[in-house]
Every structure is written in structure tokens, then in C-alpha cells.
Amino acid sequence: MADRPIRVLFLCLGNICRSPLAEGVFRAKVEEAGLATHFEIDSAGTGPWHAGEPPDARMRSTAQKNGVDLGTIRGRQLSKADLDRFDHIFAMDKSNLHDALFLDPGGDHGTRIRLFREFDPDPGDYQVPDPYYGGPSGFDHVYAIVDRTAQAILERLYTAHRLDSEPDH
Numbered sequence: 001m002a003d004r005p006i007r008v009l010f011l012c013l014g015n016i017c018r019s020p021l022a023e024g025v026f027r028a029k030v031e032e033a034g035l036a037t038h039f040e041i042d043s044a045g046t047g048p049w050h051a052g053e054p055p056d057a058r059m060r061s062t063a064q065k066n067g068v069d070l071g072t073i074r075g076r077q078l079s080k081a082d083l084d085r086f087d088h089i090f091a092m093d094k095s096n097l098h099d100a101l102f103l104d105p106g107g108d109h110g111t112r113i114r115l116f117r118e119f120d121p122d123p124g125d126y127q128v129p130d131p132y133y134g135g136p137s138g139f140d141h142v143y144a145i146v147d148r149t150a151q152a153i154l155e156r157l158y159t160a161h162r163l164d165s166e167p168d169h
């Protein structure tokens with residue numbers, strides 16, 4: 001394989017709903033495809049409030065219902081060092097994207113920091129709605145968005161990083 005894994009970070013506000021789900025769903029797809037050694041996968045929030053906490057119980061049960069375990073994920077706040085470390089940072093909404101870019105306003109981030117739903121085949125307004133203050137149907141809606149977008153991102157990275165030509169796969 002390449003000399004180091006591809007580093008992928010999913011970003012939202014609290015790191016207890018949307019981005020931990022994206023982390024868990026993407027990891028499950030990577031493992032199912034036998035590509036685990038090729039990726040380092042993480043998530044973070046732009047805000048500090050939920051650092052150290054497990055994902056929201058409603059998000060955990062929505063994921064569990066779909067065979068995805070978020071149990072080991074703990075909230076953490078995005079740092080400036082993350083902007084350099086990760087090859088791909090996928091922001092759940094435009095304010096998350098803005099906040100990430102303005103952690104390092106002079107930085108040369110190229111196309112590494114982007115909206116997650118840029119890769120959604122049905123992108124709507126390009127943002128993953130925050131289900132935190134809504135009812136249960138919001139969580140299923142977010143799951144559907146995250147599931148199809150994580151699949152599209154994996155296919156895109158598989159091609160872009162030429163994982164098909166890697167000898168250990």
C-alpha cells in the first residue's frame with residue numbers, strides 16, 4: 001500500500017450527531033470493502049461543548065438499527081493541527097466549513113476541506129441538517145443522506161488514490 005493511510009475527517013458542530021455517524025458509516029463501508037489498512041478515519045466538532053462524550057443516544061440507536069456501532073467514538077474539538085494532518089475534511093454544513101477555514105485563514109487548504117454533500121448524488125442544499133433539536137424522523141433522514149454520501153465518497157477516494165492498483169488488495 002501507499003506509505004501511509006489516507007486520512008479522512010468528518011466535521012460537524014458538536015461531534016455528537018452528524019460527524020460521528022459519518023465516521024461510523026464510512027468506517028463500516030471501508031471495512032466491508034477490505035480497505036481498512038488504507039484509511040485513518042476520524043471525526044471532530046468545531047465547538048467544545050461535547051468533548052469526551054459519546055454520540056447522542058438517538059444517533060447511536062439509529063446507527064445500531066442499521067448495523068453500525070458508534071459506541072467507541074468520543075467527541076473532540078477540531079484543532080488547527082487537524083487542518084494540516086488530514087488529507088480530506090468533510091464538513092456537514094456551511095457554517096462548519098466556514099469555521100474550519102477560519103481556524104487558519106491564511107492557510108493553503110486547496111480542496112482538502114469541502115462540504116460532505118458535494119459528493120451526494122442527490123445533494124439538496126449541500127448541507128446535512130442538524131437533527132439535534134428535532135424529532136426522531138430527523139435521525140433517519142440524516143442516516144439516509146450520510147449512507148449514500150459516504151458510499152459516493154469511498155468510491156471517489158478509491159479511484160482518486162488508485163486503491164485498485166494496490167498489491168495488498
Ligand code: 4NP
Pocket residue numbers: 012013014015016017018019045049130131132
Ligand atoms: P452535531 O449536532 O453538530 O451533528 O453533533 C449538535 C449537537 C450538539 C449541539 C449542536 C449540534 N449543541 O449545541 O450542543
